[in-house]
Amino acid sequence: MAESIDESGSQGSPIRAKKGILTKQTFAAFELRDFRLLWGNNFSYALVQGIQRFAFVWLAGDLSKENLVLGLVTFGLGISVFFLTLPSGVLSDRWDRRRLLFLSQFWVLATSLLTAILIWTGAMGVPMAIGMAILIGVGVAVGQPVRQALVPAVVPQNRLMNAITLNSLGQNVSQIIGPLIGGAAIDIWGNGGGFALQAVLMGIGLIFLVPLKVPEAERVARIGRQLLKEMMGEIREGFSFVKGAVDIRTLFFLLLASSLVIMGPWQALLPRVAEEQLGAEAFQTGVLFGAMGVGTVISSLILASIPRLENAGGWFTVTLITGGSLAVGIGLSHNYLLTVLFMFASGLNAGFFINLNLTLIQAHTPSDVMGRVMAIYTLVLMGGSPFGGLMAGGGAQLIGAGEMFALSGAAVAIVASVFLVTQPTLRRMPSHPEEQEERASG
Structure with a gap:
C-alpha cells in the first residue's frame, strides 16, 4: 500500500537528515508522484479556504454591525x-476516496459561485449568508476527513511527518496568499468577486485529482439498512480506539480546547478586532493573516527537516500555551505594527502546533481505522470552532471583541499548562514510534 509508492510505485531508500534547515529530508515526500498531486490539490483547496473564512466574516460585517452575526455566520x-x-470518515475507509473528494470539492465550487450570484443580484442578507455558509460547509465536512486520510494512504510511515508538514506548508502558503488576494478582490470587485474567485480556484484544484492514484478500499459497502448499521458500528469503533488510547485521547481533548477557545474566536472576531482597534480595511486585515502565514511557513520548513522528534507531545503542549499567550497580546493591542508582529509569532507557533498534533495522531493510529479517526479529528478541529465562534460572538457583544479574544487566549493557556504538568506520558510521546521507523528503513 503506502509503503510501496514512489515516483513509479516503489518506496525507494529512506532519506536521512543532514545539517542545516533546508536539506533533502525537508522535501523527501515530494519524491512521491501521488503525494505531489495531492499536495497540489490541497494547496488550491487551502487557498480557497483562506479566502472563504475571510470573505464570509467580511460579508457578515458589511451586512450587520452586530458581533453576534459574525458568530452566527462562523457557526453556519x-x-x-x-x-x-463521521459518516464521511466511514465512507473514506470503504469507498473510492478520490471520487468522494472530487464530489465534495465540486459542491464547494457550485455553492461558492451561487453565493457570488446572490451578492451580485442584491439578494444577499444575513439569513441568506448564514444559509450559504451552511451549504458550503457541507462540502467541507464531507471532504476534510477524506483529505486527511489520503496522506498516510500515499506516503510510507517513515516520511509521514515530512509529508504532513509539507502538506501544512502548502496550506500555510495559501493562508498567506488567500487573505491577501481575497482582501484585494473584495476591495476591487466587492464581496461577490471574493466568492467568484473561490469558485475559479476550486476548479483548478479539481484538475490535480484526475490523475491521482489511491489504494482501493479493502471492503465493499452494502446498501440499505445493513450499510447504516455497519456505519454506526464502525463509527463506534473509531471512538473506542480514541477512548482506549490515553495519549491520543489527550491530544484530541487539547485540540478541542484549541478549536473552541482559540480557533472559534480567531475566525469570528479577528477581522472585527482589526477593524475596531486598528482601523484596518479588508486588504490591511489580509496582511495580518499573511504575516501569520509567513511565520507558519518558516516553522513548517523547520519541522519538515526533522525526521523524528523526541518528546513531541511535550513540545505540542507548549505551543498551545504559547498560542494562548499570543492571543492575549493580539486582543489587547491597539497598534497595527505590533499586531503584525504578534500575528507573525502566532504563525511560527501554529506551524509546530498543527503539524505536531496531526503527526502524533496519525503516526500512532492503525491504518484500518485511519479514516474514522481522521473524521473524529475533523469533527473536533472544525466542529468545535463554530460553537467557539458563536460563543465568542455572544461574549464580544457583552464585553467587546478584543477583550473576548484576549480572555479566550488566557483560558486555553491555563488549560494547556495544567496538562503539561500532569501528563508525563504525553510529554514523552515521540513524533512516531521508533519500531515503525526501523521497519520502514529496513
Missing part, C-alpha cells in the same frame, strides 16, 4: 462538520 460555516464528518 462549520456546523455541517458536526453532522457529516
